[in-house]
Amino acid sequence: MTNQIYGRLHDVFEDIRVVSLRGHSKIDYYYMPKGLFQTFLSYFIPGSYTFMTVSEVKKKYKGLMVYSVESIEKIIYPRKQNPLIFYDISLIKSQIQNLITKDCPKLFLDLEMSMPPYRFYQNFESEIIQYGLVITNPQGQIIEEKKSFVRPTKTAEISDRTKKFLKVSQEEIDLGISAKEFIEMLSWYFRKNRPMVFVWGQNDLIELRKACRINHQIDVTLGVQIVDLLKLHKTYFGLKNDLGLQNAYNLYSSEPTSEKQAHDALEDAVMTQFVFESFRQVTLGKRVVDTTLYK
Numbered sequence: 001m002t003n004q005i006y007g008r009l010h011d012v013f014e015d016i017r018v019v020s021l022r023g024h025s026k027i028d029y030y031y032m033p034k035g036l037f038q039t040f041l042s043y044f045i046p047g048s049y050t051f052m053t054v055s056e057v058k059k060k061y062k063g064l065m066v067y068s069v070e071s072i073e074k075i076i077y078p079r080k081q082n083p084l085i086f087y088d089i090s091l092i093k094s095q096i097q098n099l100i101t102k103d104c105p106k107l108f109l110d111l112e113m114s115m116p117p118y119r120f121y122q123n124f125e126s127e128i129i130q131y132g133l134v135i136t137n138p139q140g141q142i143i144e145e146k147k148s149f150v151r152p153t154k155t156a157e158i159s160d161r162t163k164k165f166l167k168v169s170q171e172e173i174d175l176g177i178s179a180k181e182f183i184e185m186l187s188w189y190f191r192k193n194r195p196m197v198f199v200w201g202q203n204d205l206i207e208l209r210k211a212c213r214i215n216h217q218i219d220v221t222l223g224v225q226i227v228d229l230l231k232l233h234k235t236y237f238g239l240k241n242d243l244g245l246q247n248a249y250n251l252y253s254s255e256p257t258s259e260k261q262a263h264d265a266l267e268d269a270v271m272t273q274f275v276f277e278s279f280r281q282v283t284l285g286k287r288v289v290d291t292t293l294y295k
Contacts, residue, residue, distance in 0.1 A: 001055075001056040002053050002056060003054055003056050004052070004053050004054075005053075006049060006050060007021030007022055007050065008022045008047060008048070009021055009044060009045065009047060009049075010046060017033070017037040018031050018062070018066060029066040030067050031061050033069075035240055040072055043075045043086040045086075050074070051075070052073065053069070054068060054069050074088045075088075089238070093236055105193045107135050107190075107197045108133065108198050108273040109186075109197055109199055110132045110200070111207055112130040112166055113127065114128075114155065115161045118159070125210075127153060127179065127211065128150050129152055130168070130265040131148060131182060132145075133145070133269055134266075134269045134272075145269075147266035148182070149168070149172050149177075150177055150179055151177065151179065158170060165263065167263075180215050184217075186220055187220045196225050197226045198226075199229065200228075200229050201242070208221060236282075239291065239294055240295060246271075249274065251275075251294070
């Protein structure tokens, strides 16, 4: 069980990740996990009003009786008629809603990469070997789905680990398009539709930029609005850890599955589009989900 509390920040104990707040008549102590503490450390200025969700029961920690902080909702520093708003999750949620309800085409992209061999992998560099994409019009209707294998440039022969993990053969990879063709095709989609591009996590974006470097192409992501849907979920729901795409699907699906993620780029792109649409409904107040399991 948790309580919502607020008080004026009294002190910060950075070495043990504890802050103290002065309430109506006493000072209480609050412990935070490392990630949460580091995120808000720059906002912890004595005298600021801090609004938090904390554990209902105290526990002993480093000689102090502390409450555990679950999330921080707002930090405001009083300044006469114009208080400084350091952080306000309600404002951030409003901005997220404005972002994902924007009236424009959207492209959902997923990439699969080669994996290092079991031995002699010191100089290995991963490359894109499959893409999947889903394009929706401004009304949210799917207008195109597409996928293909992609031939790697630096290491043409994929490793046995890659074959086993992705359940793919060398023959399938050899029949795919070249990495340069893939980059040119993606650039064409970006120019034609001017979509907002959604990925799940930062890894695909990193690999896409790397592919441009390896194949001596201009960075295809320049000037494109690319949104990390995983990051939006973490911020909106106050999640401490990354949420896997499969878990995000189960969060929204009426038929959650315990099966492992297939690691097919188009299946994952379709799943990302489904998660996006479900999340959009949440931000509009049309749907409620329970994220307790993932906090």
